[in-house]
Amino acid sequence: MGYPENVLARDEHVVLHRHPHWGRLVPAALILIIATAAASLLAGYVNTLAWEPTAKNVVFLVIAAVWFVLIGWLAIWPFLSWWTTHFVITDRRVMFRHGLLTRSGIDIPLARINSVEFTHGLIDRMFRKGTLIIESASQDPLEFTDIPQVERVHSLLYHEVFDTLGSEESPS
Structure with missing residues (x-):
């Protein structure tokens, strides 16, 4: 660009x-990968539990909300900061x-x-x-x-x- x-x-x-050098984005990429893996594993575990569907959906929404906040703050924000530094x-x-x-x-x-x-x-x-x-x-x-x-x-x-x-x- x-x-x-x-x-x-x-x-x-x-x-x-x-x-700035692309190396500045490595921690953000690692956080994206680790947070996504953790959220997927947790959602998979919750799915195996014998809970009511409504309870599972609430837990899934909480997992998704925490994932979005973490990814937005620790992965997307550093990328946008990198992208807007010239x-x-x-x-x-x-x-x-x-x-x-x-x-x-x-x-x-x-x-x-x-x-x-x-x-x-x-x-x-x-x-x-x-x-x-x-x-x-x-x-x-x-x-x-x-x-x-x-x-x-x-x-x-x-x-x-x-x-x-x-x-x-x-x-x-």
């Missing part, structure tokens, strides 16, 4: 658009937007960026993700975690910054 064009200025082009590099700025019900974000013009760093430990390297640190002229460094292929993003951003500045230090 590309980043919405309506937030871009005239003649501004997206160079890179990323959501790290975007354009030919003019770096944008970070996040939030589902209330959105927030930050824009950093490329000309204001002083340095770009990245960090990633052994596990991060195995999953090809990391933290991107951007230091701008007017703010404390900003850290963006769980950036997929952080080394590539770092290199791309570095080149965009120096291409924008037209600096003599610009890499060839």
